């Protein structure tokens with residue numbers, strides 16, 4: 001099972017930490033200083049990880065977009081990313097269109113984009129709207145409110161409401177988690193209602209109250225990543241990895257790719 | 268006593284909240300929705316407040332810079348602010364140069380700029396360096412690490428170190444708090460060593476452990492603004508308002524203004 005996950009958002013929003021938390025891995029070398037230099041341009045980089053979940057092997061390609069959102073002038077920042085997505089569609093189209101084609105075509109198309117929204121703003125920033133509108137017809141976008149421990153519960157409720165209203169107002173099409181039968185997925189409704197997910201990530205295990213938890217230790221208390229009273233991490237992990245990974249690939253194949261193919265072949 | 272304080276930094280870094288916290292005021296209507304619209308350009312706005320501190324009246328002008336740092340392309344964002352600073356120097360020069368001039372010239376020159384650095388990045392962002400270098404020869408810059416409750420104590424120590432190194436590396440001249448005699452100011456050394464100040468602000472009073480404190484209430488604990496174990500708010504307030512306000516005005520008059528006057532008259 002192969003899955004291509006892109007992450008995008010300005011530096012320092014905890015993208016690497018979240019990927020490591022989600023997949024219980026050390027894919028990103030978080031201490032690598034060269035990764036931390038301010039870049040002059042946006043690049044697109046792929047990291048491959050092999051995960052085993054319940055005996056099933058998951059080949060995950062994490063596509064990173066360092067430099068996005070960090071420049072003085074970000075009006076060109078979207079281009080390398082849009083080009084990458086199109087390029088992957090194009091490669092697939094080429095392989096699929098061959099007379100003598102393989103049974104199993106290598107699928108490098110982007111199945112999902114986790115887009116990190118800064119919890120600082122009073123809502124979406126100009127770059128958020130600009131970027132998501134460029135990609136919402138090509139990729140399944142799951143907006144993530146990053147560093148949710150920056151907000152109190154009341155601020156988070158208000159911010160989520162603002163983000164939802166602005167997504168509607170600006171006509172941004174985000175991935176809709178489909179309904180599933182209740183028995184197989186008792187938490188599904190509760191999880192789905194938390195969208196957009198407000199997330200906290202951590203690479204550190206903390207001793208809290210005699211338990212060992214993934215979290216962040218502050219002088220005023222310990223934030224627990226896997227505590228649903230603290231943030232929506234478990235909801236995201238559950239929805240993304242357990243429940244909807246197949247659907248994300250299907251929608252990519254049946255909707256986004258078909259749109260691309262139709263537009264490309266009818267030129 | 269008149270003091271002109273400019274605040275700058277991207278939206279949502281808690282500038283309004285901090286000004287309200289520093290001066291125990293409600294100068295900013297934080298619920299005003301029109302203030303929250305994403306702007307298309309940068310504007311410079313002045314708010315006047317009258318404060319009484321120990322029987323002394325302080326006329327504080329807070330100069331806000333809404334829109335700064337929020338645009339897709341921020342390369343022009345600095346201009347309205349630099350223009351404003353120069354304009355105030357120019358006004359003063361005109362009044363000072365008159366044959367028949369007033370004893371007490373109205374002083375609208377910017378005495379201090381609190382520049383808010385996002386705690387998200389891995390250091391200074393391109394816009395931070397760009398902006399501070401445009402203004403460091405014109406205004407006393409005090410860089411502030413905003414929303415310090417986003418960082419653990421270890422992350423804060425590392426971030427401060429990174430910021431200090433980058434300020435040196437990029438040749439940014441920030442305001443140097445002068446030394447004072449120990450007896451009058453026992454906390455001075457301790458406060459001065461905390462630069463750049465990592466700050467938390469709040470407009471809300473919380474009940475914590477039977478005490479009523481200015482703070483932020485999270486599910487995992489209460490952050491106290493006036494607790495020096497939680498952040499440097501008290502250090503900033505003390506240094507800015509009690510100890511160094513005169514010096515900030517003097518340096519503006521004797522150094523920044525003189526540089527401007529010399530450059531302008533020798534053109």
Ligand SMILES: Nc1nc2c(ncn2[C@@H]2O[C@H](COP(=O)(O)OP(=O)(O)O)[C@@H](O)[C@H]2O)c(=O)[nH]1
Nearest residue numbers: 011012013014015016017147199200201417422
């Ligand atoms: N407050 C907070 N900080 C976080 C969170 N996740 C990561 N960080 C910290 O934010 C900094 C940047 O994280 P990193 O994962 O490198 O961000 P990236 O540049 O988006 O990949 C590090 O100091 C992390 O420890 C979070 O959920 N909340």
Ligand SMILES: Nc1nc2c(ncn2[C@@H]2O[C@H](COP(=O)(O)OP(=O)(O)O)[C@@H](O)[C@H]2O)c(=O)[nH]1
Nearest residue numbers: 150155278279280281282283284414466467468
């Ligand atoms: N985590 C955190 N949030 C803060 C802090 N100060 C203000 N906020 C919150 O950040 C949001 C924006 O604050 P505001 O003062 O309006 O920011 P401004 O746009 O820079 O003036 C509000 O929800 C505040 O309650 C702080 O020190 N830490």
